[in-house]
Amino acid sequence: MKAILTDTTLCIGCRDCVVACRKANALEPEVPRRWETRDGLSARNWTSIVERPGPVYVRKQCRHCLEPACASACPVGALRRTPEGAVVYDGSKCMGCRYCMMACPYGIPRYDxxxxxxxxxxxxxCYDRLKEGKQPACTEICPTEATIFGDREALLQEARRRIRENPGRYADKIWGETEVGGTSVFYISDADLSFLTRGRELAQTPMPAHTASAMHAVPFAFFGMAATMAGISWIIGRRMDLQQKSPEDKKDDDHE
Amino acid sequence: MNRVRNFKLFLWALLGLGAAVGTARFMFGLGATTNLSDAVPWGLWIGFDVMSGVALAAGGFVLTATVYIFRLERFHGIVRAAVLTAFLGYVAVAVGLLFDLGLPWNIWHMIIFWNPHSPLFEVGWCVMLYLTVLLLEFFPVPAESFSGLAKVRNFLVKLRLPLVIAGISLSTLHQSSLGSLFLIMPYHVHPLWYSPILPVIFFLSAIALGLMMVTFEGLISSYLYRRAPETDILAKLGAAARWVLLLYLGVRFTDLAARGQLGHLADGGWQVTLFWMEIALSAAIPAALLFIPRVRHSLAGLWIVAPMAVTGIVFNRINVGGLVHQQRGETLYLPAWTEIAISAAVVAAAALAFLYFVEKFHVWERRPQDPEAAPAALPRFDVASFASLGSPLVRSRTLYSLAFVFAAAFGFSLLSGEALSSRGVDPAPVEEARGGDTLWIDGNLDGFGTAFAHRRHVERLGGDSTSCALCHHLNVPRDRQSGCYSCHRDMYSVSDAFGHDRHASPAGAALGCFDCHAPDAVKSAQSAKECADCHKDLIPAGAVIEVEDYQAAGYTEAMHQVCLGCHQQQAEAVEKPDLPRCGTCHREHKLLVDDPLLAQRYQRLESRGVIVPEVLEEHFQGIRLAALPQEPVTQIDEP
Known part of the structure; x- marks a missing residue:
C-alpha cells in the first residue's frame, strides 16, 4: 500500500509539484474563477501550496483515505480505492450528483x-504512473524531498523517526495516521495543520461508518413497516367486519 | 376576476422563464447559471427541489395510510388529491434533479452500477420505485374516463392494499434516507442539526409536513375554484398534526440534550438564530395554535398554520441541506436568479399538471369547471372587420401561450451568451512592472512574478536601437517603452485595445464614421480600415510583434507568448532544455524581493540543512539563492 509523506518543515514553497502535477495529468492552466476556493485547489489544480503564517508551506492534495468517504457516498461507484492506495475516479460512471464533494471531510474534490x-x-x-512502477509526478519533482512517496508503513516509521530524532522541531502528531481511519497522504509539521479540516479535530471513526448503521437498518425498516401496516390493516379490517356482523347477525360478507 | 385563469397565466409565465434558463443551463454548464462553487456544491436545487419536494409529497403516504390502512373513511374525499400531489411532487423532484446533475443523461447508471453503501443510492432507488407505485396508485383515476382501460383499472384497484403498503414502506425509507444523506458529514453539518438519528427526525417531520401540506393544498384549491373547503376534515388533520409536531419537538430537544449539544444554543451566532426560527416556524407555533380548537376549526386559522408549518419544515430541509454546513464559513451562497427561476418553473409545471388532472378527471368528488371552458360557446366575430375573436377556450389558451413565449423571450434577453460565458471571472486589472534594469513583473501583484533581467535582454538582443521592437509594439506616437499593461489591461480576459470612442470623439481623433468604415457596408471591425493604414509611421522597421486584432489578449497570455517563443528557440540553440520551463522565470516568489520575513524563513531552512544551496543551485539552473537577498538581479541564462 503506497503513500505520500509531506514534511512541511522541508517545503520551500516552490510549487514545482503543482506544475509537475498539471503536466502529468495534462491539466490546462486556467484563469481564476468565482467558484474556486482560496486554497488553490480547483478542477485544473489537483495539488496546491497553501501559505500559512511563518511562513509554512503546506501542500494540499487528496488524502487518499483508507476508507474514503467519497467512494462510500458515490451512488454509482464512480470513485473507488485501488489496492495500491489511490482513490481513483471513473468519469464514465459518474452522473454528476456531487455527493462526493459534500461527503469529503477534507473538502478535496472539485468540479468542472x-x-x-x-x-x-x-x-x-498519478495512478497511471503508479501502475507503470513510477512514483507520482509531485514527489518525483520535489527539490527538497519535502514530499516523498513510498510504502505506507515505511513512511509512517520515517515520520515517527523524524519526530523522535528532532525534538522540538515537529509537533508530536502525524496528521492522517489514524484520523478517519487513516489516510495514505499524511503530514508532519511544526505548525498546526488543523486548518486543513477547518479547525476541527477529526475522530478516528472511518467516514463510511457514520452511515453504515442507517444503511443496515434499511431492510428492517422496509419490511418492518410493511409488516406493521399489513398487520394493522388486517386487524382493523377484521374489527370492522365483526362490528358490521354483530348487529345484523349473520349476513354474508360481500365485498365489492 | 377569473382566479384560475390568472393563476395559470402566472404559472405559464414562470414556465417560459424556466425554459429560457434551462436552455442556458445545458448550453453553458452549472457555473454560468448557478452560484454553486467548490465550497458549496449543493444549493437551492437540492435543498428545495429535491429535499423539500420529497418532503412536500409526504401527504401521499400519510393519507393513503389513514384511509386504506386505518380505514378512516371520512378522509376518503381528499386521498386522490393527496396521491396526485405526491406523484407530481416526485416527478418534480426527478425533473429538478435533471437540472442539478452535472451529467443528467447518466441518471440511469444507478440501475446498473450499484453502491449499496451510499445513502444516495438508496434515495435514488426509493424515488424510482415509489414513483412507479404512485403511478399505479393514481392510474385508476384517469382510467375511469376510458372504458377500454376498465380491465387494467379493476386489476389495479384489487392491487390497492399491497400498493399502499409498498408505498408507505418506500416513503418511510425515502423520507428518512434523505436524513441519512447527511450522516456522512459530521464535520460539516452544524451540531444543532447533525444527529445520528437524523433519519428518524426527517421521517417524523415528513409525517407532520404531509398532513399540513394536504391541508394547505385543500385551502388553495378551494380558494381557486371557489369551493367550500372541507373545514371539518382539515381540522381533524390539524388535530393529528399537533401531536406529531409535539413528538417531533420532543425528539429534537431530547436528542440535543442526549448528545450534550444544548450548550450550543447559548453560543449566539446566526446559526442559533436560524435554529430558533426554524423550530418556531416548523413546529412550536403551529403546534401551539393547533391545540386551540377555535384556530383548528376556522378557515383563517388554518390559512395561518398550514403555510407556516410547511415553510418551517422546508426551512429545516434547506438548513440541513447546506445552509448550516460549516465548510462554507468564508463562502456566502445565495441562489442566483437563474436557480430560483428553474425551481419556480418546476413547481409551476407540477401545479399546472395538478390543475389539468383536477379539471379533467375525478380527483375531487365534484369536478371543478373552468368557467371559460364552455366548449359549446361559438366563436365570436367582429362584424366590422370579419376577424374572429375566438372562443373563450381558445382565448385562454392563446393567453397562456403568449405568457409562456413572452416570459421565455424576457428570460433569454437576460441571458446573453457573452454575459454567461464570462460568468465566474472577476476582472483582474494589471499593474505596471517595477524596478530598473531588472523588472519585477507581477501583473496581479500576488507575489508570484518574475524578476526579468531587462538590461541583460536589451544587451543580448542588439542594444537600444534594435532590440525594443522585438518585444514591444511601439504603436503609440514617440513610443520608446510602451507598457504592456496599457493595452493588456486584464490579467486573464481580452480587453479592448483599439478605443473606438477615442477615435470617434471630438476630443480625440474626431473621425467621422466613413473615415474608417466603408459607406455601403455594415459598420464592424472587419469592414474598417487596418490600423496600419493610418498609423504606418508608428510601426518601426523590424518590428517583430504586430497588432493583429483590435482586442488585446489577457496579460498572462501576452507575456507568456512573448517570452516563451524566444525561450523555446534558445533552449534548442544553447541546449538548455529547461529554459522554457515555468520555474526558470517564476521562482519562489519573495526570495527575489527584499522581504525580511522570507529572509528569516530562508535562513531557518538553511540552518537546518533543509536548503542545500548547491542542490538548489542545480535545480534552479545556476542561481545563487544565498546571494539573492542582497542582489535581486539574477543570473538567469548566462551563456
Missing amino acids: WDLAVPYVRKCIL
Whole structure:
C-alpha cells in the first residue's frame, strides 16, 4: 500500500509539484474563477501550496483515505480505492450528483463548473504512473524531498523517526495516521495543520461508518413497516367486519 | 376576476422563464447559471427541489395510510388529491434533479452500477420505485374516463392494499434516507442539526409536513375554484398534526440534550438564530395554535398554520441541506436568479399538471369547471372587420401561450451568451512592472512574478536601437517603452485595445464614421480600415510583434507568448532544455524581493540543512539563492 509523506518543515514553497502535477495529468492552466476556493485547489489544480503564517508551506492534495468517504457516498461507484492506495475516479460512471464533494471531510474534490459536460476532479495519486512502477509526478519533482512517496508503513516509521530524532522541531502528531481511519497522504509539521479540516479535530471513526448503521437498518425498516401496516390493516379490517356482523347477525360478507 | 385563469397565466409565465434558463443551463454548464462553487456544491436545487419536494409529497403516504390502512373513511374525499400531489411532487423532484446533475443523461447508471453503501443510492432507488407505485396508485383515476382501460383499472384497484403498503414502506425509507444523506458529514453539518438519528427526525417531520401540506393544498384549491373547503376534515388533520409536531419537538430537544449539544444554543451566532426560527416556524407555533380548537376549526386559522408549518419544515430541509454546513464559513451562497427561476418553473409545471388532472378527471368528488371552458360557446366575430375573436377556450389558451413565449423571450434577453460565458471571472486589472534594469513583473501583484533581467535582454538582443521592437509594439506616437499593461489591461480576459470612442470623439481623433468604415457596408471591425493604414509611421522597421486584432489578449497570455517563443528557440540553440520551463522565470516568489520575513524563513531552512544551496543551485539552473537577498538581479541564462 503506497503513500505520500509531506514534511512541511522541508517545503520551500516552490510549487514545482503543482506544475509537475498539471503536466502529468495534462491539466490546462486556467484563469481564476468565482467558484474556486482560496486554497488553490480547483478542477485544473489537483495539488496546491497553501501559505500559512511563518511562513509554512503546506501542500494540499487528496488524502487518499483508507476508507474514503467519497467512494462510500458515490451512488454509482464512480470513485473507488485501488489496492495500491489511490482513490481513483471513473468519469464514465459518474452522473454528476456531487455527493462526493459534500461527503469529503477534507473538502478535496472539485468540479468542472465552467463546462457543459462536467466531471469531478481530484488527485488520483498519478495512478497511471503508479501502475507503470513510477512514483507520482509531485514527489518525483520535489527539490527538497519535502514530499516523498513510498510504502505506507515505511513512511509512517520515517515520520515517527523524524519526530523522535528532532525534538522540538515537529509537533508530536502525524496528521492522517489514524484520523478517519487513516489516510495514505499524511503530514508532519511544526505548525498546526488543523486548518486543513477547518479547525476541527477529526475522530478516528472511518467516514463510511457514520452511515453504515442507517444503511443496515434499511431492510428492517422496509419490511418492518410493511409488516406493521399489513398487520394493522388486517386487524382493523377484521374489527370492522365483526362490528358490521354483530348487529345484523349473520349476513354474508360481500365485498365489492 | 377569473382566479384560475390568472393563476395559470402566472404559472405559464414562470414556465417560459424556466425554459429560457434551462436552455442556458445545458448550453453553458452549472457555473454560468448557478452560484454553486467548490465550497458549496449543493444549493437551492437540492435543498428545495429535491429535499423539500420529497418532503412536500409526504401527504401521499400519510393519507393513503389513514384511509386504506386505518380505514378512516371520512378522509376518503381528499386521498386522490393527496396521491396526485405526491406523484407530481416526485416527478418534480426527478425533473429538478435533471437540472442539478452535472451529467443528467447518466441518471440511469444507478440501475446498473450499484453502491449499496451510499445513502444516495438508496434515495435514488426509493424515488424510482415509489414513483412507479404512485403511478399505479393514481392510474385508476384517469382510467375511469376510458372504458377500454376498465380491465387494467379493476386489476389495479384489487392491487390497492399491497400498493399502499409498498408505498408507505418506500416513503418511510425515502423520507428518512434523505436524513441519512447527511450522516456522512459530521464535520460539516452544524451540531444543532447533525444527529445520528437524523433519519428518524426527517421521517417524523415528513409525517407532520404531509398532513399540513394536504391541508394547505385543500385551502388553495378551494380558494381557486371557489369551493367550500372541507373545514371539518382539515381540522381533524390539524388535530393529528399537533401531536406529531409535539413528538417531533420532543425528539429534537431530547436528542440535543442526549448528545450534550444544548450548550450550543447559548453560543449566539446566526446559526442559533436560524435554529430558533426554524423550530418556531416548523413546529412550536403551529403546534401551539393547533391545540386551540377555535384556530383548528376556522378557515383563517388554518390559512395561518398550514403555510407556516410547511415553510418551517422546508426551512429545516434547506438548513440541513447546506445552509448550516460549516465548510462554507468564508463562502456566502445565495441562489442566483437563474436557480430560483428553474425551481419556480418546476413547481409551476407540477401545479399546472395538478390543475389539468383536477379539471379533467375525478380527483375531487365534484369536478371543478373552468368557467371559460364552455366548449359549446361559438366563436365570436367582429362584424366590422370579419376577424374572429375566438372562443373563450381558445382565448385562454392563446393567453397562456403568449405568457409562456413572452416570459421565455424576457428570460433569454437576460441571458446573453457573452454575459454567461464570462460568468465566474472577476476582472483582474494589471499593474505596471517595477524596478530598473531588472523588472519585477507581477501583473496581479500576488507575489508570484518574475524578476526579468531587462538590461541583460536589451544587451543580448542588439542594444537600444534594435532590440525594443522585438518585444514591444511601439504603436503609440514617440513610443520608446510602451507598457504592456496599457493595452493588456486584464490579467486573464481580452480587453479592448483599439478605443473606438477615442477615435470617434471630438476630443480625440474626431473621425467621422466613413473615415474608417466603408459607406455601403455594415459598420464592424472587419469592414474598417487596418490600423496600419493610418498609423504606418508608428510601426518601426523590424518590428517583430504586430497588432493583429483590435482586442488585446489577457496579460498572462501576452507575456507568456512573448517570452516563451524566444525561450523555446534558445533552449534548442544553447541546449538548455529547461529554459522554457515555468520555474526558470517564476521562482519562489519573495526570495527575489527584499522581504525580511522570507529572509528569516530562508535562513531557518538553511540552518537546518533543509536548503542545500548547491542542490538548489542545480535545480534552479545556476542561481545563487544565498546571494539573492542582497542582489535581486539574477543570473538567469548566462551563456
